[in-house]
Amino acid sequence: MTAATDFAAAALRVRRRIVAMCASPSGGHLGGSMSLVEILLVLYREVMLVDPARPGGPDRDVLLLSKGHGAIGLYAVLAECGFLPEALVDSYGLPGSRLMAHPPPGVPGIEAPTGALGHGLPLGVGVALGLRLTGSARRCFVILGDGELQEGSVWEAAMAAGGYGLDRLTAVVDRNGLQITGATESVVGLEPLAGKWESFGWRVVTADGHDPASLRAVLGSTTPGRPTVVLAATIKGKGLPYVENKVHSHFARLGGAQLRRAMSTLDLAEPRDPS
C-alpha cells in the first residue's frame, strides 16, 4: 500500500467512525467533524510529536480543539492513532459515557475541555507562553471553526499572540464556510480573513484542508517571532456527497437507513492502489 492510499484508508476509517457515532442515541456533529478529518490526521500522524503510550508526556506537542463540537472527529482520530481505547469510543452517545458531544477533561489525548466557542486560542496563547517560559521547543496547535471567529475572545487572544510573537503557536481555521443558519458570509461576514490575521501580526498561509500534501506543506513549518494561522479550505460534511456543503449536516442523529446509506457511500470511496 502506498503512503497515499494508507492515509486515505485511515481517513475513511475515521469517517466511518464519525458516522457510527452519529447513529448513537445522542447523535453527533457530523458536518464539522467530517471537515476536520484530514487536518487532524496529518497533525497526529505526521506533524505533532505525540506518543499514545504517554499522552500527557512532558515533551509532547499540544492540540486544542477550540471548535469543540468537532469532538467526534477528534475521538475518531485519537482512536485511529491509538490514544483512545476502542471500547471508550464505542461508548460515545450511550448513557454514562465520558465522551460527550464536546471534549471532556481527563480523557487521554484530550488536552482541555472545550465546546463553548472562543476558548481555545486563549488557552493556546497560555500554552505557548508556558513553552517559552520553560524553554521548551514543543508546539501548540489550535483548531478553530470559521463561525467561531465571530467570538471576540478569539481576537483578544490573536492580538496577544501577535503582540508576544508566539511562534510556537499555530492556529488552523476549518474554513468550511458554514455555520448553523447559513454561510458565514451571510451571517456576520469574516472576509477578508487573511488580512484580519495579518493585521494582528500573524503569518497567514492557506491550504486545501482535505489534501494531506497541501496540509503537510504548511503545518510543518514555523516563522520566527510570529504565530502562524492556516486557513484550511474544507467542505462541511466531506465524504458524504449528499450532505456536503449543506447546513443541515451540522448535527445528525442517523436512523438505520441513513446509517446504511452513509456507510455504503463511504464503502464506494475505499482507496485502491493503482494497478
Place this chain on the structure above:
Amino acid sequence: MTAAAGGRTAREACAHQLADLMRADDRVVCLDSDTGAFARVDFGPAAARYLNLGIAEQNMMGVAAGLARTGLIPFVHTMATFAATRALEAVKVDLAYAGLPVHIVASHAGLSAASLGPTHHALEDVAIMRMLPGMRVAVPADTDAALALLRRAPALDGPSYLRLGRDATPPLPGGKGPVRWGSCRVLRPLGGEVLIVACGPRPVCAALAAADTLAAAGAGVTVLDMHTVKPLDTATLSRAARAARVVVTVEEHWMSGGLGSAVAEWLSATDPRPVRRIGAPDRFFTLIGDHAHLLEQAGITAEAVVAAARSTLVTSDR
C-alpha cells in the same frame, strides 16, 4: 524580602508578596490585565514571569489555564467584578471545569471602588465564584490574613479566588491565630447566644464592634471570621451555632448568594435557627460617596448587626 503588612493596602502587600513567591518558585507566574497594581513591584530575576496581557480579562483567564497546562502556577490579577462577570465563562470552563490550579487575586471588591460607580463595584462576585464546583473562595479581613492565604495558594490543587478591597484597612486586634484555607478564626469565643459570622475587613470590624456593644449589655457573643467562604468551615460553624439563639451574618456583598446564603444553606439543613443577613440590599449604588459612606448607605454597619441580633432575641423571648 517579606512584605510588611502595616500601612499598605492588602492589594499592594499581595502584589509584593507575589513577587516573593515568584522568586522562590520558578513555576509561579503573574498575569495582569494592565491594572497598574505592579508598577512599583520589583520582580528581580522573575521579571519574565510577569505578563501584562492588556485589557482583556477573559483572554487572560484562558491564557492562565494554558500556562497551568504547561506545569506553571499562574496567579491572575484583575478587579473583582471583571473576574467574576466579564471573564466568568473562562473561569467556569477553563479553570473550574478543567480543575486547574489558577489563583485569582481580585481587588476593588464590594463597594470599595466607591465613586468609580456600579460598573466597578463587585457585590456579586462571591456568589458567582462559590457556585463553581471546585473553586475556593476567600475574603480576608486584613492584610496579614490576605498574605497568609496568598502564601498558601500554590499548595492548593484547584482554582481559587482571593477577594481584596481597594483601600487600606486596619489590622485586626492580635491573638487571632493562623489563617488557613478552609478553617475560620474564632474572634470571640464559642458558646455565645448570639453568633456573628463575618468576612472581609469592614464587616469583621463591624462584627467585633457589635459584639462589644451586645456584650456590654450582657449578651454572650461569638464572632467567627469566616475568611474562607468556600469550602465553608462547617464544623466550627455548627459548633458555634449550637449555643446560639440567633445567627447574624455580615458581608460586603449583595444579600443574595454570598456568605449569608452559604451560612443559611448549611444551618437550615443541620442546625435550624434564625439567621439574619446583613449585606447590601437589592440595588445599585449610584451616588458619589467614599467607601465608608456607601457602607452606611448599604446598611453594612455595627449598628445594623446589633439591631438584627436584638430584634431576633426579643422576638424569640416572646
